[in-house]
């Protein structure tokens with residue numbers, strides 16, 4: 001492989017990474033997510049949020065048009 005790597009990680013570093021991964025697996029198995037984990041927010045907004053077909057932003061109507069890109073919305 002052409003991939004360049006620096007010095008191989010030490011055993012202690014690997015153990016530290018393994019412990020971190022075990023912690024994440026445990027959180028996934030128990031359905032919890034750690035603080036600052038983006039997955040919790042993503043799961044919340046899987047609810048139906050209408051988005052503008054023009055700009056893809058969450059739809060905010062203004063005078064029958066998208067407030068962001070001014071696309072006419074009478075077709076949707």
Ligand SMILES: [Zn+2]
Nearest residue numbers: 052055066069
């Ligand atoms: Zn738009």
